[in-house]
Amino acid sequence: KNEVEQSPQNLTAQEGEFITINCSYSVGISALHWLQQHPGGGIVSLFMLSSGKKKHGRLIATINIQEKHSSLHITASHPRDSAVYICAAYLFFGNEKLTFGTGTRLTIIP
Amino acid sequence: AAGVIQSPRHLIKEKRETATLKCYPIPRHDTVYWYQQGPGQDPQFLISFYEKMQSDKGSIPDRFSAQQFSDYHSELNMSSLELGDSALYFCASSLRTGVGDEQFFGPGTRLTVL
Numbered sequence: 729k730n731e732v733e734q735s736p737q738n739l740t741a742q743e744g745e746f747i748t749i750n751c752s753y754s755v756g757i758s759a760l761h762w763l764q765q766h767p768g769g770g771i772v773s774l775f776m777l778s779s780g781k782k783k784h785g786r787l788i789a790t791i792n793i794q795e796k797h798s799s800l801h802i803t804a805s806h807p808r809d810s811a812v813y814i815c816a817a818y819l820f821f822g823n824e825k826l827t828f829g830t831g832t833r834l835t836i837i838p
Numbered sequence: 839a840a841g842v843i844q845s846p847r848h849l850i851k852e853k854r855e856t857a858t859l860k861c862y863p864i865p866r867h868d869t870v871y872w873y874q875q876g877p878g879q880d881p882q883f884l885i886s887f888y889e890k891m892q893s894d895k896g897s898i899p900d901r902f903s904a905q906q907f908s909d910y911h912s913e914l915n916m917s918s919l920e921l922g923d924s925a926l927y928f929c930a931s932s933l934r935t936g937v938g939d940e941q942f943f944g945p946g947t948r949l950t951v952l
Contacts, residue, residue, distance in 0.1 A: 759938030825883035
């Protein structure tokens with residue numbers, strides 16, 4: 729069982745829809761990254777958060793440390809949002825390395 | 839703003855050959871991380887360096903070695919390459935402030951072993 733899990737694994741939605749991707753973890757963490765990976769392979773860090781909520785443009789990330797859960801929301805989704813979204817956590821006993829979730833492949837249809 | 843630079847972006851090698859991947863962190867970042875992402879897989883942590891010293895080690899094969907130089911760039915050396923080493927290799931950098939530093943990723947080096 730992965731220590732960091734995401735759902736859904738695949739998500740297809742129409743342009744304009746509100747998107748939610750979930751990340752749950754089974755052990756204590758100090759912080760969590762939301763990452764975006766496009767088909768070309770490059771990884772972009774969207775957010776790093778350890779509590780509460782962060783917003784950047786149409787993207788919102790929330791985390792509830794006690795419930796061991798984080799969500800990434802995309803408002804007014806657009807085809808260019810199509811990518812793999814990965815949550816990656818700093819586990820308390822993982823030193824400084826990130827433990828990655830399995831990724832969510834998002835496809836936005838025009 | 840300057841980003842993490844990796845070179846080469848693509849590399850094709852034969853089995854049993856040697857490869858060297860380079861990573862240039864964001865200026866003033868003191869920590870470098872290496873990750874390996876096989877086809878259809880999650881990135882896996884290989885190794886990290888802080889202030890030119892190895893700081894953490896993951897699932898890095900003994901055939902691989904890495905170091906961080908005085909200018910903070912890092913090199914991952916891979917010897918006796920195997921077909922299974924074909925993957926996307928990411929480098930990330932951060933500025934050490936405590937536990938949970940934000941990592942910034944490079945574009946990756948795609949290694950193909952034939």
